[in-house]
Amino acid sequence: MSEFYNFKNLGVLFVDDNKSMQMFMRSLLLSMNIVNIRACNDTETCLEMMAEEPPDIVITDLLFRQCDGLDLIRRIRQAEDGVDRYTPVLVITGQTNMSDVLAARDAGATEFLAKPVSVGSLHDRLVWMVENPRPFIKASGFVGPDRRRAMRGYEGMERRK
Amino acid sequence: MTRIDKMDGYEIHHPFSKLQAKVKREGGLSLAEIEKRMSVRMAHLTEEFLAEIPPMINTIERMIGKLEKGDGGAEAQAEIFKQGHDLKGMGGSFDYPIMGTIGASFCELTHKTKDVSALNLPLIRVNLDLLSYVLKFRIKNESDPKAAPIIAALASATTAKR
Numbered sequence: 001m002s003e004f005y006n007f008k009n010l011g012v013l014f015v016d017d018n019k020s021m022q023m024f025m026r027s028l029l030l031s032m033n034i035v036n037i038r039a040c041n042d043t044e045t046c047l048e049m050m051a052e053e054p055p056d057i058v059i060t061d062l063l064f065r066q067c068d069g070l071d072l073i074r075r076i077r078q079a080e081d082g083v084d085r086y087t088p089v090l091v092i093t094g095q096t097n098m099s100d101v102l103a104a105r106d107a108g109a110t111e112f113l114a115k116p117v118s119v120g121s122l123h124d125r126l127v128w129m130v131e132n133p134r135p136f137i138k139a140s141g142f143v144g145p146d147r148r149r150a151m152r153g154y155e156g157m158e159r160r161k
Numbered sequence: 162m163t164r165i166d167k168m169d170g171y172e173i174h175h176p177f178s179k180l181q182a183k184v185k186r187e188g189g190l191s192l193a194e195i196e197k198r199m200s201v202r203m204a205h206l207t208e209e210f211l212a213e214i215p216p217m218i219n220t221i222e223r224m225i226g227k228l229e230k231g232d233g234g235a236e237a238q239a240e241i242f243k244q245g246h247d248l249k250g251m252g253g254s255f256d257y258p259i260m261g262t263i264g265a266s267f268c269e270l271t272h273k274t275k276d277v278s279a280l281n282l283p284l285i286r287v288n289l290d291l292l293s294y295v296l297k298f299r300i301k302n303e304s305d306p307k308a309a310p311i312i313a314a315l316a317s318a319t320t321a322k323r
Contacts, residue, residue: 003191003192004186004190005189006185006189006190007184009185020206020247020251020255021247021254023209024210024251024254024255028199031195031202032190032195033190056179056180063243065243086174094246094247094250094264094265094268095246115250115251116250116251116252116253116254117250118254119192119195119196120192123192123195130178130180130181133178135174135176136174136175136176137171137172137173137174138171138174139170139171139172140171
């Protein structure tokens with residue numbers, strides 16, 4: 001049975017320093033009726049934009065020319081610049097080794113999606129994030145979604161082991 | 162608004178779910194409708210993507226040139242890796258999976274765990290030639306008859322890597 005979701009009110013901040021990927025993601029989100037879409041190329045701009053107008057979700061790659069996606073996630077979880085540390089972070093990346101997935105999880109990513117991205121895979125992951133919010137753990141060495149409930153991407157990688 | 166349970170040495174936070182508050186079922190679109198909308202946009206997007214490949218080829222060519230001259234070092238290596246990473250991610254997304262495969266090969270050949278002096282520059286160049294060929298003939302995947310030379314080249318490149 002087809003599931004219907006109305007994403008229209010979501011505000012998305014997309015971080016990727018590749019122009020084609022930004023256009024592609026913008027089109028994907030527009031197809032889902034999401035119109036509040038902002039994009040940037042790096043960590044500093046992302047944090048500034050988050051402080052200025054908090055997004056409902058951050059979608060980010062892990063590898064940038066000038067910065068590091070893991071660092072961005074850690075800084076969000078530390079609530080740097082007063083950003084909302086609970087903001088869901090969806091990692092979309094071509095770096096899909098198990099070590100990359102675990103590093104994203106340990107930095108505080110909410111979910112992981114491997115490129116290439118399709119309408120179906122993004123829709124599926126967003127629906128999962130809506131339906132399955134995770135509590136946060138704040139400990140001395142970690143702030144982020146409870147790692148005992150695995151990210152969906154991580155779960156899938158585990159199954160393939 | 163966030164309920165916090167204090168445990169022994171850590172806290173469990175239960176933040177308000179903005180996603181659940183903002184995403185409703187009423188007025189939603191089916192996945193089929195979303196896919197239909199996206200397919201209308203894809204032709205234009207793919208042309209934009211393909212237009213980005215020649216500058217990418219030029220950049221990789223420049224970086225290989227530097228490395229062949231003994232210049233560039235880790236910076237040139239990282240730039241080729243980054244271009245490969247982008248290509249790997251975008252190739253499949255834009256329905257050119259064979260470009261994604263070539264991108265993955267660039268990444269593997271220039272991963273940061275490899276020392277600059279140990280880079281297989283001829284093989285990196287083979288991948289660059291393959292990318293130019295794929296772009297010229299707009300080969301999407303291995304089922305395209307024009308892909309046969311590429312499949313053979315990739316197979317021999319894989320053998321050479323071992």
